[in-house]
Amino acid sequence: MNSPDTHTSTGALAGVRVLDLTTVMAGPATTQMLCDMGAQVTKVETAQGDIIRRVGPSRHDGMGTIFLQNNRGKRSIVLDLKHPQGRECLLRLARDCDVLVYNIRPQAMQRLGLGYEELSRANPRIIYAGIYGYDERGPYAGRPAYDDLIQSLVALPTLAMMAGNDRPRFMPLAIVDRYVASVAVGIINGALVHALKSGQGQRVDISMFETMAQLVLSDHFGGRTFEPPLGPPGYSRTLSPERVPYPTLDGHLSMLAYTDAQWHKFFAMIERPELSQDPRFVTMTERTIHIDALYKLVGQSLRARTTAQWLELLTEADIPAAPLNTLDSLIDDPHLAQIGFFKPFDHPSEGPLRQLASPVRWSRTPPAPPAAAPRLGEHSCEVLGEAGYSREEIDRLVAQGVTLDGAAPAASAPAD
Numbered sequence: 234m235n236s237p238d239t240h241t242s243t244g245a246l247a248g249v250r251v252l253d254l255t256t257v258m259a260g261p262a263t264t265q266m267l268c269d270m271g272a273q274v275t276k277v278e279t280a281q282g283d284i285i286r287r288v289g290p291s292r293h294d295g296m297g298t299i300f301l302q303n304n305r306g307k308r309s310i311v312l313d314l315k316h317p318q319g320r321e322c323l324l325r326l327a328r329d330c331d332v333l334v335y336n337i338r339p340q341a342m343q344r345l346g347l348g349y350e351e352l353s354r355a356n357p358r359i360i361y362a363g364i365y366g367y368d369e370r371g372p373y374a375g376r377p378a379y380d381d382l383i384q385s386l387v388a389l390p391t392l393a394m395m396a397g398n399d400r401p402r403f404m405p406l407a408i409v410d411r412y413v414a415s416v417a418v419g420i421i422n423g424a425l426v427h428a429l430k431s432g433q434g435q436r437v438d439i440s441m442f443e444t445m446a447q448l449v450l451s452d453h454f455g456g457r458t459f460e461p462p463l464g465p466p467g468y469s470r471t472l473s474p475e476r477v478p479y480p481t482l483d484g485h486l487s488m489l490a491y492t493d494a495q496w497h498k499f500f501a502m503i504e505r506p507e508l509s510q511d512p513r514f515v516t517m518t519e520r521t522i523h524i525d526a527l528y529k530l531v532g533q534s535l536r537a538r539t540t541a542q543w544l545e546l547l548t549e550a551d552i553p554a555a556p557l558n559t560l561d562s563l564i565d566d567p568h569l570a571q572i573g574f575f576k577p578f579d580h581p582s583e584g585p586l587r588q589l590a591s592p593v594r595w596s597r598t599p600p601a602p603p604a605a606a607p608r609l610g611e612h613s614c615e616v617l618g619e620a621g622y623s624r625e626e627i628d629r630l631v632a633q634g635v636t637l638d639g640a641a642p643a644a645s646a647p648a649d
Contacts, residue, residue, distance in 0.1 A: 244271020245598040249425065250330040251275070252323070253307065256283045258380070258407050259441065260336035260364050261303040262414035267332070267421065269591045269600045274307040275330075275616055277314075277323065280637055282609040292583050301580075301606045302589055309607035310616045311637035314345050318635045323347060324355045325620045331428070332421060336364040338375055339438075349436040358434040360424040364417050368440045378441050380409040387445040392453070395467070397474030412448060413441050470521055475528030478557045479535040485557035486540050488531065488547060496520070498550045503534040580605050610639030 249272040253264040261276075261283070268274040276283070282295055289298030310326075313319040324347075327333060333352060335342055342348050342363070349361045366378025381403055384390060389408070390401030417439045424437050452471065456464025470476065478485040490499045493516070500508040508514055508530075513523040520527055535543060540556055547554040558566065569575065575587045588603040613636045617627050630636045 243599065243601045244269070245595065246422075246425075247271040247598070249273070249332065252277060252326060252330045252333040254333065254335040254337070255364065256336065257285050258299075258303070258410035259413050259417070260334055261285070261300075262411060263362075263364060263417040263421070264307065264334055265303050265305070266414065266418045268306045269593075271598065271600060272332075275326070275612070276304060276307045276309045276607065277312050278309055278609060280311055280313065280610075280634070282311075286609070295609055296583050296606070301583065301586065304606040305588055306601075306604035307607055308612035308616060309610055309639065310613045311610035311639065312613075313635050314347065316633070316635050318630060318633065320346055322617065322620070322622075322630070322635065324351065326616065327352055327355045327359060329620070330356065330359060331425065332360040332362060334362045334364065334417075334421070338365055339363055339369060340375055353434060353436075356434065358428055358432055360421060360428060360434050361436045362417065362421050362424070362439065363437070364413060364439045364441070366440060367442045369438070373442065380407045383409040383441050383445055386442055387449045388453075389449065392449075392472065396472050396476065409441055409445055413439060413444050416444050470524050473524045473528050475525050475532060477528075477532070479532045481535050481540045481543055482538055484540040486535055486543050486554060487557060488535070488543070488552065488554040490531075490552050493517070495550075495552050499531075499547075499552055502546060502550060503537075505534075576603050578603055578605070582608060608639050610637035612640070614638050614640060 246267060249267070251264055251267055251272045251274045253260070253274050253276040255261050255264060255276075256278075264272075264274045264276070283300065283304075285297065285303070286295040286300045287297055288300070291297045312322055314323060335347075339348070352359055352361050366376055366383070367373035369375075384403050387409075390403055393402040393404070394400060420437050420439055424435055428434055450466075452468045453466050455466040455468060456462045457466045478487045490496045496514060497506075497509045500506055500514075512519065514520050514527060538546075544554055544556065563569075564575070574590050574592075576590050578586045578588045580586050590603065591600050593600075613631075614627050617630070617636065618624075622630070627636070627638075631638050
């Protein structure tokens with residue numbers, strides 16, 4: 234690993250240098266988590282920039298909300314990787330990096346002359362991490378892969394319909410991108426540990442379809458776990474149409490009695506103690522078989538009191554429960570406020586912002602406070618200078634359109 238530098242001096246990955254050739258969501262979320270752990274992440278962009286720069290509200294073009302959250306603390310360099318000089322710049326940067334992460338198709342990296350063979354020749358200890366749609370050994374190799382497409386392939390919309398929706402529905406967040414990013418961080422860190430012990434880099438491929446198939450089927454393999462099958466796939470509890478936030482007298486409440494003791498307490502609470510002896514509800518196995526009837530009973534019972542009254546009773550009985558938040562009430566949640574989950578930040582070009590803190594606490598290597606997301610090409614000249622390019626060479630690359638000097642900040646917008 235490289236020694237710590239002035240850009241990332243704290244965190245468990247301090248001194249690790251990452252070249253980030255990713256766009257949109259899964260790749261940038263991966264490298265953001267590495268950045269949160271102290272890695273120095275250099276984001277390589279085209280002259281048009283990551284398309285996600287233009288998603289969501291913004292004060293200046295190219296600095297939308299998702300980009301600001303997924304790319305804070307990174308440096309941005311513009312390189313035209315289709316230009317021979319741009320490719321040479323990338324290979325030169327890779328010589329001093331520990332990790333390269335990309336999320337275009339492997340065939341496209343090969344066409345650019347930036348496959349693993351080329352990168353490992355430039356730096357034998359580099360971790361070459363690809364995040365893309367499908368395992369290259371199967372018939373889906375090379376197909377486009379976006380969150381919605383992978384959700385469809387791993388049956389998430391079907392599960393939503395099985396659970397009571399009137400039609401197949403996507404989950405209303407980029408769950409594939411976010412989950413695959415979390416998996417990718419663990420894989421990359423494992424490869425880094427191996428490199429630290431052996432001095433050897435390697436190629437790691439994180440395919441979205443297979444990663445999500447494992448996630449879905451870990452819950453829903455069901456009877457098809459066995460040969461021959463002992464029943465259909467699916468976990469009945471999570472597929473129950475009655476598994477919803479339950480209406481109360483004045484709102485909604487989520488409740489999850491789980492153990493025998495918790496259900497006995499709940500039945501006593503609703504003045505139906507005899508249900509503890511009902512054969513349908515006596516054991517976990519029987520409750521799972523009859524989960525629709527059980528959850529329907531809960532839903533009918535919770536209408537009798539207010540959310541606050543139920544929360545008090547359930548908390549006293551040690552039965553897990555929580556109110557139903559909206560997006561606004563989540564942002565204003567008192568727990569998140571008390572732990573400082575939202576960090577006020579004065580961005581040099583975008584003005585006052587709130588950034589999401591890392592959700593992880595470290596006793597010895599806490600991450601540095603959130604830093605600014607970069608303007609397009611803000612660090613091009615700085616990064617190329619560190620790689621040994623002279624000012625004259627950098628100016629020539631700018632003139633050729635190989636890179637972009639985006640160091641000059643835009644005028645700050647007034648705070649909203």
